[in-house]
Amino acid sequence: MSWIDIGSLEDVPLRGARLVRTRAGCIAVFRTAEAEVFAASNACPHKGGPLAEGIVHGTRVTCPLHNWVFDLETGAAVGEDARIATYPVRVEGGRILIDGSALGQRSAA
Amino acid sequence: MSKQKLVVIGAGMASGRVLEHLIEAAPEAYEITLFNAEPRGNYNRIMLSPVLSGEKSYAEIVTHDDAWYAERGVTCRFGEHVVAIDRATKTVTGQQGTVAYDKLLIATGSAPFIIPVPGRDLPGVITYRDLDDTNAMVAAADRGGAAVVIGGGLLGLEAAAGLALRGMEVTVVHLMGHLMERQLDEAAGYLLKKDLETKGITVLTRASTKAILGEDRAEAVLLEDGTTLPADLVVMAVGIRPETRLATDAGLSVARGVEVNAQMQSVSDPDIYAVGECVEFDGHLFGLVAPLYDQAKVVADSLLGRENAFVVRDVATKLKVTGCDLFSAGDFADAPGREDIVYRDPARGIYKRLVIEGDRLVGAVMYGDTADGNWFFGLIKDGTDIEEMRETLIFGPACQGGASADPLSAVAALPPEAEICGCNGVCKGTIVEAITGGAGDLGAVRATTKASASCGTCTGLVEQLLQVTLGDAFRMPTAQPVCGCTDHTHDDVRRLIKTMPLKSQEAVWQELGWKTRNGCHVCRPAINFYLLADWPLEYRDDPQSRFINERKHANIQKDGTFSVVPRMWGGITTPDELRAIADAADKYKVPTVKVTGGQRIDLLGVKGEDLPAIWADLNRARLVSGHAYSKGLRTVKTCVGTDHCRFGTQDSTGLGIKLEQVLWGSWTPHKVKLAVSGCPRNCAEATCKDVGIVCVDSGYQVGVAGAAGMDVKETERLADVPTEQEAIDLTVAFIQLYRENAKYLDRPYKWVAKVGLDWVKARVVDDPEERARLIAAFEVSQGIYRKDPWAEHAATKARGYAPLADLTLEAAE
Ligand code: SRM
Ligand SMILES: Cc1cc2nc3c(=O)[nH]c(=O)nc-3n(C[C@H](O)[C@H](O)[C@H](O)COP(=O)(O)OP(=O)(O)OC[C@H]3O[C@@H](n4cnc5c(N)ncnc54)[C@H](O)[C@@H]3O)c2cc1C
Ligand code: SF4
Ligand code: FES
Numbered sequence: 001m002s003w004i005d006i007g008s009l010e011d012v013p014l015r016g017a018r019l020v021r022t023r024a025g026c027i028a029v030f031r032t033a034e035a036e037v038f039a040a041s042n043a044c045p046h047k048g049g050p051l052a053e054g055i056v057h058g059t060r061v062t063c064p065l066h067n068w069v070f071d072l073e074t075g076a077a078v079g080e081d082a083r084i085a086t087y088p089v090r091v092e093g094g095r096i097l098i099d100g101s102a103l104g105q106r107s108a109a
Numbered sequence: 110m111s112k113q114k115l116v117v118i119g120a121g122m123a124s125g126r127v128l129e130h131l132i133e134a135a136p137e138a139y140e141i142t143l144f145n146a147e148p149r150g151n152y153n154r155i156m157l158s159p160v161l162s163g164e165k166s167y168a169e170i171v172t173h174d175d176a177w178y179a180e181r182g183v184t185c186r187f188g189e190h191v192v193a194i195d196r197a198t199k200t201v202t203g204q205q206g207t208v209a210y211d212k213l214l215i216a217t218g219s220a221p222f223i224i225p226v227p228g229r230d231l232p233g234v235i236t237y238r239d240l241d242d243t244n245a246m247v248a249a250a251d252r253g254g255a256a257v258v259i260g261g262g263l264l265g266l267e268a269a270a271g272l273a274l275r276g277m278e279v280t281v282v283h284l285m286g287h288l289m290e291r292q293l294d295e296a297a298g299y300l301l302k303k304d305l306e307t308k309g310i311t312v313l314t315r316a317s318t319k320a321i322l323g324e325d326r327a328e329a330v331l332l333e334d335g336t337t338l339p340a341d342l343v344v345m346a347v348g349i350r351p352e353t354r355l356a357t358d359a360g361l362s363v364a365r366g367v368e369v370n371a372q373m374q375s376v377s378d379p380d381i382y383a384v385g386e387c388v389e390f391d392g393h394l395f396g397l398v399a400p401l402y403d404q405a406k407v408v409a410d411s412l413l414g415r416e417n418a419f420v421v422r423d424v425a426t427k428l429k430v431t432g433c434d435l436f437s438a439g440d441f442a443d444a445p446g447r448e449d450i451v452y453r454d455p456a457r458g459i460y461k462r463l464v465i466e467g468d469r470l471v472g473a474v475m476y477g478d479t480a481d482g483n484w485f486f487g488l489i490k491d492g493t494d495i496e497e498m499r500e501t502l503i504f505g506p507a508c509q510g511g512a513s514a515d516p517l518s519a520v521a522a523l524p525p526e527a528e529i530c531g532c533n534g535v536c537k538g539t540i541v542e543a544i545t546g547g548a549g550d551l552g553a554v555r556a557t558t559k560a561s562a563s564c565g566t567c568t569g570l571v572e573q574l575l576q577v578t579l580g581d582a583f584r585m586p587t588a589q590p591v592c593g594c595t596d597h598t599h600d601d602v603r604r605l606i607k608t609m610p611l612k613s614q615e616a617v618w619q620e621l622g623w624k625t626r627n628g629c630h631v632c633r634p635a636i637n638f639y640l641l642a643d644w645p646l647e648y649r650d651d652p653q654s655r656f657i658n659e660r661k662h663a664n665i666q667k668d669g670t671f672s673v674v675p676r677m678w679g680g681i682t683t684p685d686e687l688r689a690i691a692d693a694a695d696k697y698k699v700p701t702v703k704v705t706g707g708q709r710i711d712l713l714g715v716k717g718e719d720l721p722a723i724w725a726d727l728n729r730a731r732l733v734s735g736h737a738y739s740k741g742l743r744t745v746k747t748c749v750g751t752d753h754c755r756f757g758t759q760d761s762t763g764l765g766i767k768l769e770q771v772l773w774g775s776w777t778p779h780k781v782k783l784a785v786s787g788c789p790r791n792c793a794e795a796t797c798k799d800v801g802i803v804c805v806d807s808g809y810q811v812g813v814a815g816a817a818g819m820d821v822k823e824t825e826r827l828a829d830v831p832t833e834q835e836a837i838d839l840t841v842a843f844i845q846l847y848r849e850n851a852k853y854l855d856r857p858y859k860w861v862a863k864v865g866l867d868w869v870k871a872r873v874v875d876d877p878e879e880r881a882r883l884i885a886a887f888e889v890s891q892g893i894y895r896k897d898p899w900a901e902h903a904a905t906k907a908r909g910y911a912p913l914a915d916l917t918l919e920a921a922e
Contacts, residue, residue, distance in 0.1 A: 004916065006913055006914040006916070007913045007914050011908070011909075011913055012913065013652070013653055013909070014286055014653065015627065015653040015654075016652075016653045018909070018912065018913035019912040019913060020912055020913050020914045020915075020916060021912050021914070021915040021916060021917050021918075022916040022917060023916065023917050026912075029913060033290075033294060033295070034285050034286060034287070034290035034291075034295075035290065035291070047667065048668075048669070049669070050665075050669040050717075053657040053660075053661070053665060053669075053717075054630070054657070055629075055630040055633060055634075055653070055654070055655075055656065055657075056653065057625070057626075057627055057628055057629045057630060057633060058449065058625055058626045058627060058629070059447065060629075062629070062630035064656065064657040064665055065665070065667065067630065069629075069630070073447050096913075100916075103916070
């Protein structure tokens with residue numbers, strides 16, 4: 001794994017999300033509790049709704065366009081046969097790190 | 110054979126255990142020298158809190174006294190700092206001289222972290238680590254006054270509780286959103302805060318310390334938001350870091366702590382061991398004694414050449430913040446495939462949450478009743494398959510084995526003395542008696558026994574009792590709950606928020622027994638609105654509980670772009686405004702510019718990250734948000750009125766502008782649209798609006814509860830009034846009544862259909878006092894919300910609109 005620092009935990013609102021652009025597409029980084037962070041594809045499999053703009057509740061997010069709900073831990077849509085890609089991410093010393101190798105990307109040294 | 114020399118640096122809880130094991134197993138193996146910077150030997154550091162609160166004396170917490178060391182021939186050098194380790198000569202140098210070692214044990218513990226704010230070195234600022242700190246706090250408390258504790262973790266809260274018990278006025282300042290965020294989730298943190306507040310401790314969360322103020326000693330703490338808290342004593346308890354300076358200077362491998370292998374041996378020197386909080390093993394640091402005791406055994410064995418290896422185990426935190434019962438164990442944070450079970454008993458202040466992964470329990474957080482904590486901890490540690498008990502797991506070991514999961518038979522099986530309503534102390538027998546005595550529905554049970562009449566969370570149980578007792582004669586009511594997170598209806602929630610009273614989302618979730626951690630996309634926006642409508646001064650709007658349009662103050666489009674609609678007061682604009690709109694459309698390459706059905710201009714297809722910039726540009730031409738996205742005031746449509754029209758009877762445009770200026774920015778249960786027409790020809794279509802005013806020769810006809818969306822409905826006449834001011838007053842009072850009472854997402858016409866126009870008239874028209882109260886309450890709220898969110902976001906929140914990071918750029922570098 002190669003961990004890439006993408007920003008400070010404080011920059012992602014509690015129960016909110018921020019967008020990260022990568023070569024593998026746009027990724028939403030969600031913060032569900034004080035120090036609990038998830039990363040997943042930003043695009044809703046229904047009609048491409050931007051998931052970073054959804055309401056975050058528990059460890060789920062609701063798509064802002066037509067209310068599909070996704071479990072951030074597995075990426076599975078609740079009650080729909082669909083899934084979003086999830087990416088390894090962790091918090092260390094107040095910074096958010098994402099696994100660059102999962103994005104097909106090396107950290108820019 | 111001559112004895113080997115063992116030198117130990119630090120007489121703390123970890124090294125104390127090492128000495129016990131070592132000497133017991135092989136009393137003659139080592140000649141031991143024990144250094145300690147504190148002028149005393151080992152004592153039970155955990156028990157400093159009872160010493161601070163006055164429940165225990167120092168003598169009672171000493172674990173090894175002078176006689177103990179003397180009997181075992183340990184050379185004690187207490188009150189002496191070790192200043193250097195020389196690995197080449199295998200010696201250790203203390204302030205009073207040098208001593209040689211064959212084996213060295215570093216057990217220096219941790220040092221409190223000091224946040225680098227101005228004033229941190231002033232007298233009167235202390236940390237909380239050892240007996241001297243404790244004594245200093247006791248001395249300060251004897252002088253009385255105010256104490257500010259920086260840090261709402263375990264240590265800070267222990268200090269706060271102790272100081273409060275000693276009569277100081279205590280404020281806890283915590284950076285995060287809830288207390289003890291590493292051990293508790295926000296629901297448990299809410300209960301803890303509430304308990305501390307009943308003990309007279311003030312708790313400020315999301316509060317960041319900027320400086321400690323004072324001339325020759327600490328006098329006050331200044332927060333980032335400008336608040337100044339007077340303080341005779343400042344306790345800094347923001348965290349600890351491993352004390353590794355000696356090891357670093359000696360060239361040992363140190364990451365965050367002294368790096369050791371499973372034998373607790375320094376990875377860079379086999380003759381040097383380390384134990385306790387100063388250690389880092391396999392990426393882990395340690396802050397509780399349980400793992401240190403495991404380490405101590407391993408160190409003793411390793412020193413005696415016996416095989417043993419340290420393994421990291423899950424630890425439970427059963428904590429007693431003087432008088433509060435809390436427990437957490439395992440891992441209640443991130444990993445794939447997890448599921449929560451939440452139980453709340455609002456009347457008794459209990460909260461429990463279990464985190465399940467597949468068929469295993471992986472984490473637990475409990476507050477108020479931690480009796481089952483160890484049982485849950487056992488299930489976590491042993492990885493027990495909990496599939497069979499899943500339904501009843503949260504009720505603990507007492508409910509396992511044979512107990513029925515069917516709620517009705519569970520209620521039937523309860524003994525008559527079982528308490529059903531915690532608020533009013535009503536037991537099952539009393540309720541059954543009332544039912545057999547003729548109370549045939551919930552209302553009757555409430556009236557005769559008071560059960561379920563207060564917080565209402567036992568409503569479900571009472572209904573089940575009705576069903577069990579009356580059988581088919583009882584029909585379960587079908588009131589719709591807000592959503593799957595609760596059994597309460599919107600009406601119940603609104604009523605309870607006002608009467609209990611509840612002033613935060615955490616309070617609603619806990620006190621009304623929410624079944625989820627923090628609601629869902631259905632209930633969160635509703636609760637957020639109810640709280641801000643009822644407590645405009647106490648409650649702060651939570652953007653994270655709003656649908657994206659209201660969070661970003663623009664309408665999201667199907668492709669993820671946004672539309673921007675500036676306000677045009679009463680439909681009036683100017684060439685300058687139009688020019689600014691045209692310039693913005695050019696500059697931000699807006700694909701579509703459309704005139705809306707609401708008498709203004711829509712810029713469609715603006716990129717999310719451009720929003721703050723386009724708003725700032727529009728603001729410069731004095732254009733503000735049109736709230737085309739909000740459950741709030743939208744437009745006030747007007748016709749040209751007396752200014753130009755040959756039929757106009759009053760200044761309809763002017764009244765429309767005035768109304769829009771009074772009402773703009775306010776949040777309402779659903780959107781609100783108004784119109785003012787200058788005569789009954791009604792060119793502004795006022796008779797199908799939420800509030801529509803038609804001007805006539807004799808004054809103003811104020812109509813309400815019209816609709817022209819999914820339903821079409823003509824307004825009903827609220828009143829005819831002679832003056833413009835009265836028309837404005839009635840409108841404001843009507844909207845405030847709607848704000849205070851309607852269900853979230855009911856337009857006014859739906860709400861009026863429920864409560865009846867007469868009920869509305871009785872308050873808004875016929876009762877001048879109530880009308881005045883409604884207008885005043887609206888103004889209080891508008892004191893906060895009548896402002897342009899675009900200007901605010903462009904100035905202070907613009908960063909949140911841009912991506913957090915752009916790795917496509919980095920990769921190209
Ligand atoms: C822009 C506009 C259409 C236009 O181009 O004219 C519009 C556009 C939308 N309307 Fe509307 N409505 C617009 C005037 C109206 C009107 C006419 C009026 O205001 O005079 C009505 C009928 C009156 C009424 O409000 O009932 C109207 C009845 C609705 C409804 C049905 C409301 C109802 O309770 O029946 C919805 C759905 C809702 O709100 O839940 C809706 C929802 C929407 C939304 C917000 C749908 C959505 O959630 O994305 C549309 C946003 C489009 C976008 O991407 O910007 N729009 N909408 C009009 C903006 C007016 C303005 O300046 O703010
Ligand atoms: C108020 C309080 C309450 C606590 N409550 C709990 C609890 O409820 N449960 C729990 O599990 N844990 C609790 N802890 C944490 C627990 O006390 C520590 O985990 C434990 O004491 C760490 O042991 P240690 O031997 O590593 O370090 P310590 O016990 O800190 O001992 C280190 C010793 O080394 C000395 N030293 C440092 N540098 C030098 C030097 N250069 N030369 C000589 N001597 C040196 C220090 O003076 C100190 O005496 C609490 C801690 C505090 C302060
Ligand atoms: S009528 Fe309103 S909601 Fe429907 S498509 Fe047109 S703008 Fe969208
Ligand atoms: S695009 Fe996400 S639910 Fe439709």
